[in-house]
Amino acid sequence: MSGKIPTIWTFRKDVIVKRNRSPNLGGCFLALPATFWLTLFFLAPLVIVILASFWERGLRGEVVHNWTMENYQYVDERYRPILDRSLGIAFQTTLYALVLGFPLAYFITTRQRQWARQLSLFLVILPFWTNFLIRTYAWQVLLGTNGVINHYFQALGLIDEPLEILYTQKAVLIGMVYGFLPFMVLPIYASLERFDFKMVEAAKDLGANEFSAFVRIIFPLTLPGVIAGCILVFVPSVGAFVTPDLLGGVEGLMIGNLINNAFRRRNMPRGSATSIVLMGIVAIGLFLYLFVVERSSSGTSSQSPDDEENETALQKLAKNPIAAGSAFAGTTVSTPLMLWDDVSGEIIRHLNIPDSVRRWRDTTVQLTGKVIMLLAPIVNYVFLWIPIVVLVTFSFNDSRSTGVWRGFSTRWYTRITDSVARNKDDFSTELMLETLQNSMIVSISATIIAAILGTMIAMSIVRGRFPGKNLLAGLLYLPVAIPEIAQAFSLYIFFNLAFDYLRESSVAMAIVDTINYVFGTSYDWGFGYSTIIISHVAFNISFVAIVVRARLVDMNPRYEEAARDLGANEWATFWRVTFPILFPAIMAGALLAFTLSLDDFVITLMTTGIGTTTLTVYVYGLLKQTVTPEINAISTLMILASTFLVGLSLLLQGRSASRV
Numbered sequence: 001m002s003g004k005i006p007t008i009w010t011f012r013k014d015v016i017v018k019r020n021r022s023p024n025l026g027g028c029f030l031a032l033p034a035t036f037w038l039t040l041f042f043l044a045p046l047v048i049v050i051l052a053s054f055w056e057r058g059l060r061g062e063v064v065h066n067w068t069m070e071n072y073q074y075v076d077e078r079y080r081p082i083l084d085r086s087l088g089i090a091f092q093t094t095l096y097a098l099v100l101g102f103p104l105a106y107f108i109t110t111r112q113r114q115w116a117r118q119l120s121l122f123l124v125i126l127p128f129w130t131n132f133l134i135r136t137y138a139w140q141v142l143l144g145t146n147g148v149i150n151h152y153f154q155a156l157g158l159i160d161e162p163l164e165i166l167y168t169q170k171a172v173l174i175g176m177v178y179g180f181l182p183f184m185v186l187p188i189y190a191s192l193e194r195f196d197f198k199m200v201e202a203a204k205d206l207g208a209n210e211f212s213a214f215v216r217i218i219f220p221l222t223l224p225g226v227i228a229g230c231i232l233v234f235v236p237s238v239g240a241f242v243t244p245d246l247l248g249g250v251e252g253l254m255i256g257n258l259i260n261n262a263f264r265r266r267n268m269p270r271g272s273a274t275s276i277v278l279m280g281i282v283a284i285g286l287f288l289y290l291f292v293v294e295r296s297s298s299g300t301s302s303q304s305p306d307d308e309e310n311e312t313a314l315q316k317l318a319k320n321p322i323a324a325g326s327a328f329a330g331t332t333v334s335t336p337l338m339l340w341d342d343v344s345g346e347i348i349r350h351l352n353i354p355d356s357v358r359r360w361r362d363t364t365v366q367l368t369g370k371v372i373m374l375l376a377p378i379v380n381y382v383f384l385w386i387p388i389v390v391l392v393t394f395s396f397n398d399s400r401s402t403g404v405w406r407g408f409s410t411r412w413y414t415r416i417t418d419s420v421a422r423n424k425d426d427f428s429t430e431l432m433l434e435t436l437q438n439s440m441i442v443s444i445s446a447t448i449i450a451a452i453l454g455t456m457i458a459m460s461i462v463r464g465r466f467p468g469k470n471l472l473a474g475l476l477y478l479p480v481a482i483p484e485i486a487q488a489f490s491l492y493i494f495f496n497l498a499f500d501y502l503r504e505s506s507v508a509m510a511i512v513d514t515i516n517y518v519f520g521t522s523y524d525w526g527f528g529y530s531t532i533i534i535s536h537v538a539f540n541i542s543f544v545a546i547v548v549r550a551r552l553v554d555m556n557p558r559y560e561e562a563a564r565d566l567g568a569n570e571w572a573t574f575w576r577v578t579f580p581i582l583f584p585a586i587m588a589g590a591l592l593a594f595t596l597s598l599d600d601f602v603i604t605l606m607t608t609g610i611g612t613t614t615l616t617v618y619v620y621g622l623l624k625q626t627v628t629p630e631i632n633a634i635s636t637l638m639i640l641a642s643t644f645l646v647g648l649s650l651l652l653q654g655r656s657a658s659r660v
């Protein structure tokens with residue numbers, strides 16, 4: 001008995017599976033490349049930011065290693081109003097997204113036909129994956145003083161003077177709710193999809209009205225999705241940079257803008273302190289989320305010896321932030337709505353309200369619910385799609401005005417394709433094509449590396465058995481939880497300090513001189529393609545791993561077991577069995593990484609160098625100078641590219657799911 005390997009028999013997909021419980025160091029080795037990359041280019045920059053927040057800034061912008069608390073004192077004294085504003089806008093964004101998102105998620109879930117449900121969900125997903133910079137710019141076209149809304153409202157006689165919405169907090173709030181609404185809809189939809197609506201019918205049979213059924217049944221059992229959605233909206237909202245910058249002006253300044261200002265002024269210590277404050281706020285929100293989920297999961301009664309059944313909330317969060325909330329399913333949750341329902345019921349019983357009044361109440365609640373369910377999808381879909389539709393429509397406008405329609409024309413596309421430059425130097429088709437080429441170089445390179453590393457670490461976490469696997473899973477998904485502006489600033493500081501050190505190292509300079517001599521290049525330690533690609537890989541590894549890991553978890557292990565029984569070793573089993581089944585998922589993850597890399601702006605802005613400006617950074621520069629019809633045409637082409645890539649990614653994921 002002492003020489004036998006301990007095993008356990010479990011049930012999976014209606015078959016008995018023999019699972020080896022001994023450590024598998026091969027899985028650990030598979031994870032090493034991605035772990036090294038994330039440790040060096042994600043964790044190390046975060047550690048440096050923490051240290052830099054206690055350092056001083058020199059007269060020429062350099063970092064002086066004198067320990068001080070002045071940076072945090074400055075943030076507390078001078079930035080407190082902006083911090084409060086950021087929290088206020090983030091809370092409002094979360095609240096409005098919940099009010100809009102829950103009815104929409106309920107509408108999608110209750111579609112009886114599969115094609116109707118998929119179409120309703122696709123109409124939410126597609127704007128979500130459209131370039132965020134372009135979607136935010138679309139609200140400039142809508143909300144501007146000479147924009148579409150003001151022009152047609154005045155034409156209809158609804159207003160006498162243009163509404164002053166753009167460059168206010170209202171514009172920021174509109175843009176934020178618009179940008180992050182899918183983050184609320186998707187997790188709530190995931191919870192509602194698992195919900196058994198027969199319980200609602202049973203509640204109605206027992207005398208509950210629509211409101212009571214919602215308060216006592218639907219809302220408590222979908223609370224995990226609500227909490228997950230609130231966290232997923234609040235976290236990026238509090239650290240938003242693009243939306244306040246393009247729509248808010250001075251009145252809409254937020255924490256992300258302060259970090260960007262520190263980047264432009266090369267004030268690393270102060271920017272680091274601001275980043276730490278932002279990450280601290282996000283960490284508190286995530287801790288509360290994990291705490292609630294952990295308490296709920298510990299109260300569930302279904303236990304299994306299988307590792308997947310015994311996962312903690314942190315492991316579930318590592319797999320999928322939405323899935324982490326599924327631990328609430330089947331538990332009873334006390335909410336203020338339930339308390340109010342109980343109190344109101346006691347008041348009604350105490351006052352002996354006639355049955356006719358109760359019937360009137362129930363009828364009113366039922367009609368109100370029907371009206372909400374009728375209007376909610378219309379309002380939401382119009383809200384999600386009208387900016388994109390207007391932007392695409394006005395790209396064919398015959399006028400230079402971006403808010404007044406003068407007739408159909410394709411001349412703005414012709415100007416781009418014919419490489420005709422304007423009289424001013426702020427727009428050049430040749431320059432635009434050069435930035436597009438830079439974007440393709442960065443995106444393709446980052447996608448290839450991220451696809452390889454993401455697949456390896458997904459295989460390691462799902463198939464491997466080694467100490468520290470849960471910690472590795474948490475590390476893998478940390479880049480998804482950290483605000484992008486804070487991650488970008490940490491990479492900026494990391495590369496700055498690393499290049500300063502390498503320029504002073506004789507060994508590093510000798511290596512560069514050798515490379516330049518052999519390949520005939522003129523490379524020097526500095527920002528460029530390498531820094532952008534490294535940064536993009538650091539956050540794309542997680543997204544590739546999410547897609548591949550989901551397929552690995554659902555993949556039937558009988559195929560691999562059969563291959564081993566027939567004499568195949570681990571390598572042959574992977575190439576002949578596992579890889580062909582995973583290939584659609586790997587391609588879907590790679591396309592997702594390519595789309596994110598192609599559309600990324602914030603991290604690219606802080607890690608780019610001379611001659612490596614990407615298309616999104618170039619378009620951002622145009623938007624900061626002037627709004628021209630050429631930008632509408634460029635934006636439309638970027639939307640079409642994103643639509644194609646997202647559709648292809650979903651198709652590949654569907655094929656992958658059908659093969660396992």
